[in-house]
Amino acid sequence: MTQRADTNYPDEVCGLLSGKEGWVTGHYPITNQLHSERLFFMNPGEMVRAMDLYETRGEELLAIYHSHPNGKGELSKTDIQQDFYPGVVKFILSGEPGNWQGTAWQTSPANPPKEVTWKMLSETN
């Protein structure tokens, strides 16, 4: 994830994290169709392919991530308004190349986002 954020800087990167029982084991990078420093929109075809793949592997969607280059770890107004998957953790990588921080948020249709704890054990891609 951080490598992609480095490579695509200053554009936002986005993707899906899948796994089982709260353990992330799958990373599915998705193209940000907007190629923007402030907004992202996931390529729908790539999203469908990713979902097929993790379902085949018996995994579920654990988090949707995107980066905030030079930004904060909080969800933006747009992030909250365009939350098409309430209930799924939103993971934000904020910072700049070589120095990204991760923040995870639990969202729901009725309540403001709540920060949740997560732990990085290792990152392979």
Ligand SMILES: [Zn+2]
């Ligand atoms: Zn955002």
